[in-house]
Amino acid sequence: MSHIxxxxxxxxxxxxFLLIPLALLALFTYYPAMRLVYLSFTSWDGxxxxxxxxxxxxYIEIFTNPDLFGVFLHQIPYVLIGIIQNIVAIVFAVILNSxxxxxxxxxxxxxxxxxxxxVAVAFMFQYVFDTxxxxxxxxxxxxxxxSWQQSWLGNASLVNYALASIGFWRFMGYxxxxxxxxxxxxxxxxYEAAKIDGASRFQMLWSLTIPNLTPIISLNMFxxxxxxxxxxxxxxxxxxxxxxxxxxxxxxxxxxxxxxxxNYGLASAMSVVLxxxxxxxxxVQNLVINRxxx
Amino acid sequence: xxxxxxxxxMLKYVILIVGTCTVLFPLYVVxxxxxxxxxxxxxxxxLPASFLNFDNFANVIDRADIMHAFFNTxxxxxxxxxGNIILGTMVAYAVGRIEFRGKKLVxxxxxxxxxxxxxxxxxxxxxxxxxxxxxxxxxxxxxxFVGADVIQIYIYLQFIKNIPYELDESAMIDGASLLRIYxxxxxxxxxxxxxTLIILKTINIYNELYIPFLYMPKQDLVVVSTAIMRxxxxxxxxxxxxxxxxxxxxxxxxxxxxxxxxxxxxxxxSGAVKG
Numbered sequence: 001m002s003h004i005x006x007x008x009x010x011x012x013x014x015x016x017f018l019l020i021p022l023a024l025l026a027l028f029t030y031y032p033a034m035r036l037v038y039l040s041f042t043s044w045d046g047x048x049x050x051x052x053x054x055x056x057x058x059y060i061e062i063f064t065n066p067d068l069f070g071v072f073l074h075q076i077p078y079v080l081i082g083i084i085q086n087i088v089a090i091v092f093a094v095i096l097n098s099x100x101x102x103x104x105x106x107x108x109x110x111x112x113x114x115x116x117x118x119v120a121v122a123f124m125f126q127y128v129f130d131t132x133x134x135x136x137x138x139x140x141x142x143x144x145x146x147s148w149q150q151s152w153l154g155n156a157s158l159v160n161y162a163l164a165s166i167g168f169w170r171f172m173g174y175x176x177x178x179x180x181x182x183x184x185x186x187x188x189x190x191y192e193a194a195k196i197d198g199a200s201r202f203q204m205l206w207s208l209t210i211p212n213l214t215p216i217i218s219l220n221m222f223x224x225x226x227x228x229x230x231x232x233x234x235x236x237x238x239x240x241x242x243x244x245x246x247x248x249x250x251x252x253x254x255x256x257x258x259x260x261x262x263n264y265g266l267a268s269a270m271s272v273v274l275x276x277x278x279x280x281x282x283x284v285q286n287l288v289i290n291r292x293x294x
Numbered sequence: 295x296x297x298x299x300x301x302x303x304m305l306k307y308v309i310l311i312v313g314t315c316t317v318l319f320p321l322y323v324v325x326x327x328x329x330x331x332x333x334x335x336x337x338x339x340x341l342p343a344s345f346l347n348f349d350n351f352a353n354v355i356d357r358a359d360i361m362h363a364f365f366n367t368x369x370x371x372x373x374x375x376x377g378n379i380i381l382g383t384m385v386a387y388a389v390g391r392i393e394f395r396g397k398k399l400v401x402x403x404x405x406x407x408x409x410x411x412x413x414x415x416x417x418x419x420x421x422x423x424x425x426x427x428x429x430x431x432x433x434x435x436x437x438x439f440v441g442a443d444v445i446q447i448y449i450y451l452q453f454i455k456n457i458p459y460e461l462d463e464s465a466m467i468d469g470a471s472l473l474r475i476y477x478x479x480x481x482x483x484x485x486x487x488x489x490t491l492i493i494l495k496t497i498n499i500y501n502e503l504y505i506p507f508l509y510m511p512k513q514d515l516v517v518v519s520t521a522i523m524r525x526x527x528x529x530x531x532x533x534x535x536x537x538x539x540x541x542x543x544x545x546x547x548x549x550x551x552x553x554x555x556x557x558x559x560x561x562x563x564s565g566a567v568k569g
Contacts, residue, residue, distance in 0.1 A: 009472045010392050017384040018400065024381070024441030029407040032418035039418070046421070092313060095306045102310075108555060109314045115551045115558070118501045119519045120540045123526050127327075127338075127533055128320050135323040135338040142339075169316070174562065181563030201302075230411045233503055237523065251413065258417045259508070271414045282409065 033275070040269035045262045058269035068270070071248050074160050078231050081164040082224035085172050086217070092172070093179035094209065107180070111173035118170070122237040125166045129153050153239055156246035163234045163247060167227070175220050182216040183209065218285050226278045250274060328537040338533075350538035354525065358539055362514070363521035364546075370435050370517065371499050375492055377440035382491065383484055386450035387476045391462065404447045412442050413504055423509060434509035435517075439499055446491050449561070453487035454480070490561035493554055497547055518543050 004012075040058055042051040062068050092110060096103055113121065128136050129152035137149040152162040186209065194204050210217075232251040235241055241248035241256075251274065258267035328350055329342035354360060389400055419442070428434045457480065465475050503519040510517070516524070522539050529535050551558060 004471075006466065006472070010394075013472050013476070014388050014392055014394055017388040021381045021385045021444075021447070022400070022403075025403060025407055025444065027422065028419060028438065028442040029410060029415070029444075030403070032415035032422070033410065035418045036415060091309070095309060098306070100306060106310045106314060107559075108552070109317055111559075112317055112548070112551070115497050115547045116501075117519060117522075117543050117547065119503050119522050120543045123522065123536055124320050124324050124540050126526075127323065127536065130531070130533075133336050133338060133531075133533060135320065138338050169320075173317075177559055177562050181559075226409075226411065230413065232413060237503070254414070255416070259420075264417055267417050271417055274414050275410065278409065278411065 036268045036271050036275075039265055040272045042265045044264045044268075046258070046264040047262070051265075054265065058266045059273070061266060062269055062273055068250075068253060071245075071250050071253055074247060075228055075231055075249055077160040078164040078167065078228035079225065081161065081168050082228050083221075085168045086175055086220055086224060088168075089172050089175035089220070090179055090213070090217075092176045093183055094205065096176070096180055097183040107177070111177055113170045113172075114174040116170070118233055119237055121166065121170060122234055125162075125169070126153070126238050129162055153247075154243050156243055159239060159243065159247045163231075163238065166234055167231075171227075175224075178220060179213065179216060182213055186212045215289065218289050222282060222285055225281050229274060229277055229281075324537045324540050327534050328541045330534045332532070332534060334534075350534050351542065353535055354539045354542060358521050358525035359513075359516050360518075360521055360539075360542060363516045363518045366432065366515060367500060367517045370432060370439070371496050373436050374439035374499060375495055377436070378446045378491065378495060379488055381440065382446035382450045383476075383481055383488075385447050386454045386484070387480050390451060390454035391459070391480075401451070404444050404451075407444050408448055412438075416504075416508065420508065430510055430512045430515065432510070432515060435499075435502075435505050438505055438509070439495075439502075443498075446495070449487050449491055450484060453484060457483050486557075486560075489554075490557050493550065493557050494561045496550065497558075500547055 039051070041054055041056070043054050043057075044051045096107055100106075128134055131137065131149075131151040131154065134152070136152065140146065140148045150158060153159050190208060191204060194208055199207070230251050231249045232255070235247040235249055235252050236255075239247045241252055250270065254267050254270040254274065257263050257270060323338050326341055327338060329345050329347050331343070331347065331349065334340075334343060385404070389397060419438070423429050423434050423438075426437075428437065461479055461483075462475055465479060470478075500518060503523070506515070506517045506520050507523070510520075522543050525539050526536050
């Protein structure tokens with residue numbers, strides 16, 4: 001091998017090192033994405049070789065049938081709680097970025113939920129929210145707020161907030177660690193200079209820290225919003241979409257449409273809609289960030 | 295001034311302690327209830343009669359097929375990791391070290407892939423897996439964890455930039471082949487990135503629910519996530535048992551986390567693309 005010229009070796013390496021990874025990428029990411037678009041114009045049932053061409057039929061169905069598009073309303077609580085989650089994460093990151101005894105202990109504790117098994121966490125919270133034996137109702141009873149006790153997962157107007165708060169519990173520490181990493185990369189002498197100029201603690205936070213965090217806030221918001229768009233695990237494990245469909249999400253509906261009702265055409269169109277929304281969020285965020293940079 | 299400072303300092307601790315208690319509250323309840331008998335009353339906060347009561351744990355291990363689930367999960371993680379490391383380092387070497395036309399296209403193709411949520415394409419992926427004849431085998435999740443989730447490439451690409459090219463050059467002056475440079479210089483120097491990748495991927499795969507659920511419905515192919523789902527489904531509201539199952543499943547990643555936090559934190563900070 002070492003007798004072959006380097007340019008030839010480079011060609012050899014390029015082809016042999018990239019062939020399999022690119023093939024896998026094409027097979028499991030780009031082919032499915034394109035196939036999804038094609039199927040979204042048909043009425044395929046997942047088995048039959050015949051695929052009837054529907055044109056925009058599936059898309060019209062999605063946007064006009066409130067049972068399909070309307071479930072996005074169920075995901076608003078996830079967005080709201082996700083935004084609060086980011087604000088709280090920034091607060092914790094700013095606190096942990098200051099000189100403090102036990103910093104690492106608190107960081108380890110707050111990040112802990114992120115590494116836990118999602119299904120185990122879901123069942124843990126089923127117990128927390130349980131109406132008769134649950135610890136949340138128990139806690140409310142202890143502090144004299146019996147009137148607040150609830151069937152948290154059985155109440156149609158509360159169930160999505162309850163589920164979204166599980167996401168808050170799991171991911172706040174994750175957002176926090178990302179913010180903390182960004183804070184630590186802001187050079188310390190910028191703060192020194194601001195101090196010399198007589199800036200107050202709040203001024204430093206508002207005009208120095210926050211602007212430096214903007215790209216990371218944007219990244220975290222993308223993760224939060226695209227996560228909120230693609231909520232699936234929690235309703236799937238805990239409520240099966242109930243009570244009476246109140247906690248169904250768009251992805252939940254998509255998976256159900258495909259694998260339970262065998263309407264792959266409609267499900268593909270729903271997946272495409274979801275992918276487009278994700279792309280739009282990303283695009284809008286990039287535009288906003290770039291305009292600020294100019 | 296110093297009084298104000300103390301107040302702010304106090305407030306910081308109050309906030310941190312409230313946050314920590316919120317994290318620990320549900321875990322405490324699960325912990326104490328995992329050691330209780332069904333008859334020990336319904337107060338979720340009370341301590342168990344004895345922390346040596348392992349009945350619930352024995353019950354879970356016996357009925358939930360937990361050991362089998364751990365074995366399958368471990369197998370999937372091992373094979374998927376080996377695949378990820380080999381393919382990830384190869385791509386990083388080819389793209390990070392060699393100039394060629396279409397390089398930007400290749401990088402872009404991998405990066406865009408990291409933002410497509412894997413679960414949205416399952417409708418089609420499912421038929422691919424079926425057509426390959428690996429539905430209901432361990433190969434299905436392994437192949438998907440290797441081929442469909444490409445976060446490792448992002449981590450390696452970032453890392454390889456920081457390895458000085460002079461190392462490659464001096465090896466070339468000594469007449470080493472590129473394959474040898476990859477194997478004896480680049481691969482070892484990518485070690486820290488590999489450590490990060492191993493931990494993040496292990497946690498990801500360990501926690502993944504939907505892929506094993508969808509592709510391996512067979513009883514024998516149970517993994518950790520599907521085991522607890524079945525168990526909790528068959529034992530509705532038997533909280534003491536479910537708590538024991540939750541604890542058993544949480545312990546491995548918590549231990550991994552506590553011992554290897556350094557790598558996890560650096561990995562999360564550098565590879566924060568796909569959650």
